Structure formats: structure tokens, C-alpha cells
Amino acid sequence: MLWIGEKRTVKTLLRFFRWFxxxxxxxxxxxxxxxxxxYLKVIAKKAAGALHILDRFHIMAHLGKAIDEVCAQEAKDSKKRKA
Incomplete structure (x- = not known):
């Protein structure tokens, strides 16, 4: 961990790059x-050569949400076919 900003804003992240x-x-x-x-846009602009590693927690959260949405739609479609 190199730096932590107080608020989750573009301005805060830009402040890091100015400091760094x-x-x-x-x-x-x-x-x-x-x-x-x-964040993705600022990092791509300010540190274009860096390998950007996305944290696992957020990737899994997005994946879980997508799977839930697909399952819910499949269940609705299945009920319609049976009716």
C-alpha cells in the first residue's frame, strides 16, 4: 500500500498522482x-505503462450479480414456457 485518499473521487486520485x-x-x-x-480512466491517463490489477472482491461481486440476473431471467422464461 502506497497511498490512501480520504474520498472516493477523481480529484482525490489526481491528488495522488500530483504528490507522486x-x-x-x-x-x-x-x-x-x-x-x-x-479510476480506470485516470490511471490509464496518468500511469499508462502500468499493469492495472483489478481487485478480486469487486470482480467477484460483479460476476455474482451477473449470474444472479441470468438465473432470475432463466427462471422467468421457464415459468412462461410451462404456462
Missing amino acids: GLERSLALEFICSDIWKP
Whole structure:
């Protein structure tokens, strides 16, 4: 862990990159964050050469939600076919 900001905003993440400096930001090799689209955009712009690792918790949460939605739709479709 290198840095933690107080609020989950684009401005907060940009503050990190200003603090860290342009040269070091461009030299980053790895960055880990959640899947929040504004974070993805800022990181792609400020540390384009870094491998962006998305945290497992958020990926699994999105996957679980998608599976639940598909299962619910399949159940509805199955009931309609039986009726």
C-alpha cells in the first residue's frame, strides 16, 4: 500500500498522482484498484505503462450479480414456457 485518499473521487486520485510526481507515475509497473470507471480512466491517463490489477472482491461481486440476473431471467422464461 502506497497511498490512501480520504474520498472516493477523481480529484482525490489526481491528488495522488500530483504528490507522486510525473516521472515516478510514468515508471509505475503495477497498480491495484477497484473497477470504478473514473479510476480506470485516470490511471490509464496518468500511469499508462502500468499493469492495472483489478481487485478480486469487486470482480467477484460483479460476476455474482451477473449470474444472479441470468438465473432470475432463466427462471422467468421457464415459468412462461410451462404456462
